[in-house]
Amino acid sequence: MIQFFAFLLFMIGLFASVGAMRKWTKELIATAGIVLALFTLRQLETIFIFPLSNSQQHRFLWQAGILIGIGFFAYQTPPDFLKRQRTREIHRDGPQDSLLGAFVGGLNGYLLIGSLWWYMDNLEYPLSPYIVPVAPESTNAGWMDMLIPLNYLLGGDGTVLSLLMIVLFLFIIMVVV
Numbered sequence: 001m002i003q004f005f006a007f008l009l010f011m012i013g014l015f016a017s018v019g020a021m022r023k024w025t026k027e028l029i030a031t032a033g034i035v036l037a038l039f040t041l042r043q044l045e046t047i048f049i050f051p052l053s054n055s056q057q058h059r060f061l062w063q064a065g066i067l068i069g070i071g072f073f074a075y076q077t078p079p080d081f082l083k084r085q086r087t088r089e090i091h092r093d094g095p096q097d098s099l100l101g102a103f104v105g106g107l108n109g110y111l112l113i114g115s116l117w118w119y120m121d122n123l124e125y126p127l128s129p130y131i132v133p134v135a136p137e138s139t140n141a142g143w144m145d146m147l148i149p150l151n152y153l154l155g156g157d158g159t160v161l162s163l164l165m166i167v168l169f170l171f172i173i174m175v176v177v
Contacts, residue, residue, distance in 0.1 A: 004117060004131065005140040012109040019105015020098045026077050027104035032168045033074020034111045037067045038153065039165045057126040063119045071112050111149050118150040 019027045041049070041063055049066075053059040120126070121144075125133045134140050153161040 003140060004134070005143060008110075008113050008117060011113045012106045015109025015112070016102040016106035019108065020102035022101055022105065023097045024100035024104050027101050027108060028168075028172060029077055030071070030074045031104060031108050031111070032165075032172055034067075034071050034108055034115075035161070035165050035168055037070035037074070038111070038115060038150070039161055040070065041066055042154065042161060055126070056123045060119055060123050060126045064116055067112065067115060067119075071108075114149045118148040121148065 044066075045063075049059060049062045053062055120131060121133070125131055134144055153164065
């Protein structure tokens with residue numbers, strides 16, 4: 001059995017390696033999609049998810065399905081959509097594009113898997129025979145507050161998540177597209 005902490009670190013590494021191959025512009029669009037999914041979940045929880053779910057497990061499955069679904073479609077950018085064809089400038093992918101892509105890809109893995117962990121922890125681990133909570137006396141319990149991104153993004157009334165979404169989409173509109 002693997003601890004969820006180790007699974008989170010493995011997925012961050014996997015997303016970072018995918019990000020290094022996809023480059024930073026495509027990863028940034030995927031980040032915007034994941035942040036949009038988190039914002040959508042925050043706004044639609046009381047309207048859509050709570051009335052349709054009759055148990056903690058169904059609520060988690062709705063939240064996870066929406067988050068993974070929007071995250072999946074955020075990664076579906078066409079291959080040559082973001083390449084600008086310029087006559088005077090030949091664009092070469094340098095190592096900085098791959099390194100920045102790895103960083104943003106790792107951030108995407110942190111946002112996606114860490115948010116799923118937050119939803120599980122918030123609903124008191126509804127998949128408990130398969131995924132169990134972190135033992136309070138273990139070393140991972142001290143890391144848990146730092147490794148779950150929604151602890152920071154939803155702190156207070158959720159304005160940090162809203163501001164992140166606005167800044168990210170403005171950056172994409174001004175720089176990437």
